[in-house]
Amino acid sequence: MKNRKPLNIKSIMLIYNLxxxxxxxxxxxxxxxxxxxxxxxxxxxxxxxxxxxxFWFPVFTFILRYLIKIIFK
Numbered sequence: 001m002k003n004r005k006p007l008n009i010k011s012i013m014l015i016y017n018l019x020x021x022x023x024x025x026x027x028x029x030x031x032x033x034x035x036x037x038x039x040x041x042x043x044x045x046x047x048x049x050x051x052x053x054x055f056w057f058p059v060f061t062f063i064l065r066y067l068i069k070i071i072f073k
Contacts, residue, residue: 019068023062027065039055
């Protein structure tokens with residue numbers, strides 16, 4: 001390992017950071033602009049079905065974001 005050059009993962013990290021930034025902005029804007037806090041308080045214990053849930057995509061994005069964080073860390 002002493003004689004090997006380090007891997008160049010700058011472009012991969014750039015894509016990863018860009019994805020994290022966009023997903024954070026999307027989740028933040030969805031929760032605070034479309035009544036997300038009211039939905040979370042009202043349906044915290046008993047969430048709606050995915051067909052009736054207006055926040056299923058932000059929740060999916062939130063879960064995907066943390067799974068990717070776990071994989072890369």
